[in-house]
Amino acid sequence: MDGSGDTPITAAAPAYDGLPDSRVVGRHGMFPHTTHDDIARINFLAQLNRHLATQVAPFVKTAWETRAEPRVRAAEGRAPKDRHEVRKALLGDPMFATWSALRRMTMEQRQQTGRWVALREAETLAARAKSLTEGDPGLSLDPTLPIPRYVSAVDHHCMAGSYHTELIPGDVSAGANYDVGMFITTGGLLGRWSDGGGRAIVEWVKREKPDFKPRRILDIGATLGHNLLPIAAAFPDAEVIGLDVGAPMLRYGMARAKALGLTNVRFIQADASSLPMFEDGAFDWIQTTMFLHELSLTSMRAIFSESHRLLAPGGVVLHVEQPQYTPDMSLYEQAMRDWDAFYNNEPFWSTLHEIDLDARFIEAGFAANKLIHDKVSADARDIFPAAADDTVEDFGRKAAWRLVGAEK
Numbered sequence: 001m002d003g004s005g006d007t008p009i010t011a012a013a014p015a016y017d018g019l020p021d022s023r024v025v026g027r028h029g030m031f032p033h034t035t036h037d038d039i040a041r042i043n044f045l046a047q048l049n050r051h052l053a054t055q056v057a058p059f060v061k062t063a064w065e066t067r068a069e070p071r072v073r074a075a076e077g078r079a080p081k082d083r084h085e086v087r088k089a090l091l092g093d094p095m096f097a098t099w100s101a102l103r104r105m106t107m108e109q110r111q112q113t114g115r116w117v118a119l120r121e122a123e124t125l126a127a128r129a130k131s132l133t134e135g136d137p138g139l140s141l142d143p144t145l146p147i148p149r150y151v152s153a154v155d156h157h158c159m160a161g162s163y164h165t166e167l168i169p170g171d172v173s174a175g176a177n178y179d180v181g182m183f184i185t186t187g188g189l190l191g192r193w194s195d196g197g198g199r200a201i202v203e204w205v206k207r208e209k210p211d212f213k214p215r216r217i218l219d220i221g222a223t224l225g226h227n228l229l230p231i232a233a234a235f236p237d238a239e240v241i242g243l244d245v246g247a248p249m250l251r252y253g254m255a256r257a258k259a260l261g262l263t264n265v266r267f268i269q270a271d272a273s274s275l276p277m278f279e280d281g282a283f284d285w286i287q288t289t290m291f292l293h294e295l296s297l298t299s300m301r302a303i304f305s306e307s308h309r310l311l312a313p314g315g316v317v318l319h320v321e322q323p324q325y326t327p328d329m330s331l332y333e334q335a336m337r338d339w340d341a342f343y344n345n346e347p348f349w350s351t352l353h354e355i356d357l358d359a360r361f362i363e364a365g366f367a368a369n370k371l372i373h374d375k376v377s378a379d380a381r382d383i384f385p386a387a388a389d390d391t392v393e394d395f396g397r398k399a400a401w402r403l404v405g406a407e408k
């Protein structure tokens with residue numbers, strides 16, 4: 001511009017390819033009210049998360065390659081031997097420290113934001129959940145259920161009170177917090193209803209098992225059922241059960257499912273390591289999404305074994321998770337993925353991603369020639385047109401996962 005005011009602008013402004021506004025998230029009868037300032041805060045944190053992932057993290061990699069790794073080589077006279085050595089070397093680098101501190105801050109702020117929204121309306125939301133679910137046998141809670149220590153001892157991903165803490169009778173605030181803040185954590189990559197994992201698994205089942213007609217489906221660690229509902233919608237003749245130990249999540253989840261008009265869904269409070277209420281072979285499809293990384297190994301062993309018992313012949317067990325740390329994944333990427341274990345209150349994350357899951361399936365009774373390994377990814381085109389075609393998988397735009405499981 002020459003300041004005269006009549007010079008034409010010839011270059012087209014670059015198209016905006018960032019995150020959508022958080023208000024694209026699907027609203028339903030249980031979704032808490034968000035004010036102008038809540039929305040601004042949610043958008044800011046989601047944008048900051050994306051900025052950290054796409055604009056700052058690449059400089060951490062440069063810092064690793066140009067500073068931290070050469071330091072390890074100089075000190076040890078060899079290349080770093082494992083991801084732990086990489087992480088420890090990164091800890092001394094200011095670029096990693098800055099990225100890591102900001103990432104932790106977005107998690108803390110995400111929880112503060114969601115809790116503020118959920119707690120402000122806690123009583124109204126509890127009353128709404130009650131009116132939607134009262135007397136409905138689809139919601140089955142067990143106030144005597146012992147909460148496993150690996151759930152109760154940790155504020156998972158900085159979430160105060162984890163999945164189970166109840167602050168008032170009939171509390172659903174943990175569910176409301178989880179729902180309202182999901183956009184910040186995922187930046188919309190799971191789509192309008194935060195259900196990309198469930199839709200991905202449906203797509204896989206429809207493609208790989210086109211004649212499969214499940215009568216009963218069990219989703220273990222369903223939380224509030226984000227990924228359960230697309231399965232229920234895709235298989236309307238099946239009875240679909242979401243199981244969790246956290247009552248606030250289940251109350252919110254059942255009320256949300258009803259508000260969204262699903263009629264073939266149940267939510268049950270139980271510990272999946274022992275499910276005597278279900279007979280052998282009770283389910284044709286047992287699954288989890290983003291669940292295994294929060295399990296103790298003792299509990300995983302029990303849940304795999306219980307899944308084998310509960311699965312009908314011809315049925316399938318499927319788990320959607322972040323990728324395992326295989327030898328073809330660089331130690332740097334492994335160390336960066338391990339961030340959640342050390343700085344985001346995910347104590348089992350690191351171990352889960354290094355263990356031999358095949359061995360765990362076989363130990364539980366599944367046949368070695370019936371194991372399943374594949375990849376699935378979330379389609380977020382409903383709110384984020386560029387996402388589905390973007391191939392940047394890691395810390396980028398596309399949510400891509402590993403699918404592991406077994407047929408019986």
Ligand SMILES: C[S@@+](CC[C@H](N)C(=O)[O-])C[C@H]1O[C@@H](n2cnc3c(N)ncnc32)[C@H](O)[C@@H]1O
Pocket residue numbers: 148151163164197220221222223224225226227243244245246249270271272273288289290291294295299
């Ligand atoms: C990371 S979240 C799972 C996310 C969820 N599947 C989704 O797609 O949104 C883990 C969930 O597993 C539940 N959980 C942990 N251990 C469990 C167990 N032994 N039995 C049932 N639920 C469990 C927690 O309460 C929590 O809601």
